[in-house]
Amino acid sequence: MIRKRFQLAIAVGLLVAAVLALGAWSASEQERYLNPVEMAFSPDGRFLYVICENADQLRVVDLASGAVVKQITVGRMPTGLSLSPDGKQIYVANSWSDNISVIDSDTLEVTRTLPAGFEPISAISDRDGKTLYAANRLSNDISVLDLASGKEIKRLVAGRGASYLSLTPDGKYIYCTHIYPNIGKFRTPPESEITVVDTLTQEIVERKPLHSIAGVFHVATSTDGKLSVVAELQPKNLIPLAHVEHGWAFVDSLAIFGEDVNGIVQVPIDELERYFARPFGLAISKDKSKIFVTSGGAATVTVIDTQQLLAFARSQHSSFANDLSASANYVIARVPVGPDPRGVLLSPDGSRLYVANRLGDTVDVIDTNRNEVTRSIDLGGPKTITGKRRGERLFYNAKFAFQGQFSCANCHLDSTFDGLNWDLEPDGFGKDIVDNRSIEDLSGTEPFKWNGGNPNLQTECGPRTEKFFYRSQSYNDKELADLVSYIFSIPLRPNRYRLPNGQLTAAQERGKAIFERTFTKAGKPIPENNQCAYCHSGPKYTNRRLFDVGSGKPTDRSPLIDTAHLPNIAYSAPYLHDGSARSLEEIWTVFNPHDTHGVTNDLTKDELNDLIEYLRTL
């Protein structure tokens, strides 16, 4: 009897615990984490505006009390924040809504919404407050908007992954940087650029080349206009990743240019045996004495003595980003901050540096004299840290890699891709070159790796990562489960090629018919395994099997390739397993001479275009 009562009590206890746990889970799942990324001061300096990308909000913080006093709902996935020159308008770039929210800084209400291109990441006004510029990551351009009419006047061709904008202090130019490298020839060093817009003519007047650079983030210019700095990531994707031990995976660096330096000089922020992964946010003190750089993967703010940096840079004859010993000449402090720090903001007197900790839902305040965090502002995100959230932090944290060189997010920038191909594993140098695939909405796309070698994400992200990538510690079982949980939760970004009503255009319909056809135009049956819709079947357009589609290269150990999943394939060039096809067209015009990757050689150019139009909608 006692035993039965005991068993009943245990059962009830377990049930209660389960209900409570479910409640806690539901609450935390329903309440979204904030993910603060960018900040600005209110015109009177009393408030801090913080963009919270995951909450679709602008949060207003009373700087005196540290309390969040207002939450303003904007568009989806806001990422960019700036103020009009008179401070009366707040501009928020909504990357997944493809528009800009305009907020009245007095009433703190959204007053209008302006159009932009595909995935606007940032938006800034010219000095007259008449024109707004938005950098569009997926359409690779810059929208030019007339603020009086609210209309988009034109688009300027930027580089690939246009993301971050900065107005020079004299108001003459806008610099635009890019998260992805420009599409280049197969197995050549990545090339990026700083696109320079003349605000008078509203035209692009220069493209400052950034050689061997893939991801470029914030750009800042000193008050005197003589020194500009960009935060950049230099990948070593052309050599085998086996060289991680030698520090040859990434260099975290800055590019400096302007009157103070001759040309564009790339300088490291890493140390010889310690890396500061993913430099992102930048601030230059008003007196130009210091430069502050956030490193997302290292949860650190690096403080640089500008004069020492310039003196050292002038003593060199060219860029020296690969000389990691150089940073000892100008780095004066490393300040630990919250997880995945992004944007930074200096107080007007330069005494405080505000740091948006994207995965901490906090803003750290650094005393710039003492170079230490003296205050942390809680933005009011969920207090329960779910496994998925822990996984997200792991994804962006470089501490697991040898000497902290990189994290998952180094290649999967902002949980996407990097536009590069890599020589990943110790399978022989130059063997099995692989394209970096998108990791959105991965569930149901197993196995992983282009050769299908990993049956599940636990294998993909666990032992493989430890052995082949990080060459250091790896995740324990719980961490691995969290990481996998996060990766499976990465959503598909909106597809811009589908009509709003979900229907297909005439061209897309024709392309769908080609995708699903079973006979050639001559009436000959197409073998099942050479029909597009056979291999690319199911909800993710993959039957999860290996095929030899003739795209194998002599450097591949096997011609059998995992069938790629196709959702949002439009955005993730280059293509094929090794990234040798620079566009969707080249998959068939260049790499399918014998109709082994679907039958396409009987198609006219119109029909191939139709097929591609359909693929873009997936």
Place this chain on the structure above:
Amino acid sequence: MKTRIRLIALCFNLALTCAAMAQDMPRFRWENFTTENGLPNNHVYCVLVDAPRIWAGTDDGLGLLQDGKWKVYRPADGLAHQAVLGLALDKRTGDVWAATLGGISRISAGRIDSFTQLNSGLPNDVVYGVGVLGDYVWVATAAGGGRLNTRTNQWSLYNERNTPMYEIWTYAVSPATDKVYYAVWGAGVLEYDVATQHWKDYNDPDGETEMVLFKDQGLIHEITTSVSYVDKILWVATYFGASRYDGRNWHNFLTKDSGLPSNFLNQVKAIDANRAWFSTDKGLAYYDGANWAVYRPALDTHKPEMLIRDASGRTFSVPVDTAPAHNYILGVDFQGDDLWVATAEGLSHGIRQK
């Protein structure tokens, strides 16, 4: 005696009229550019004026003349092909589009992006003409027309399958906000109505390839080489004369009844509804709506020559010291009075004389 005096007075008046007319017709001092002073190649297919930049599409590269210096773009710099057949300016952005024998290239602040039939939806790599309007780039290729939406990178192709284009050899395109015209080599002119998205073709009504039976009843000839649509007036150049169409009536121009120096035309470039420049194999012609002027090295002596034909058909010569580099003219472009001419033997700059 009276009769003699009247005759003299008449001749005097005629001379005065001719002098006045000569005064009215534009006169130029010609400066010529060849490989000797930096032009990449003397065979110049096309020219584009975007002061202070002058672009010259040649047989061997795209030349950019700026601040008195030439910069040359070739395939090594990313240009789709060294032979540049057409040029167009995106006036909103300053980007230049080059039609080449290997695709089209966009030159934007020094960066060149090339679109080919292999890496994009471009219908064919042999691109004769290109035009820009708003966010669209229109191309005329050896396999039909095409339109690139620069915001989405999507292509629309136009050929015999979806237009009344019974030949697909398109030579030139002239886009405007209401209509887009294609010169289809051997198939007349194709018109795209922007509002209705419908196509319509204009053909030679007599159907004769070598003769003109029905003058002013339609397009002068099927073998069209160029179209220019300005102020709602369509101008057409063919290998057998030129045409002007106002939406209701056609007016055709032949050597026998106009000031055209030749019926073999490579290009027509309209200034407005009444004035146009004609590039022929026997010189550059200007038409002001009534009178004609021809600029060229004389066909026999090669000495500089300017000929005028007035509205009544009277012709006379105006003494000049300079002429375009060659009488085989492939194209012109202008900005105000600043005229640039592409010839078979160099690039010419016509500096207007007041």
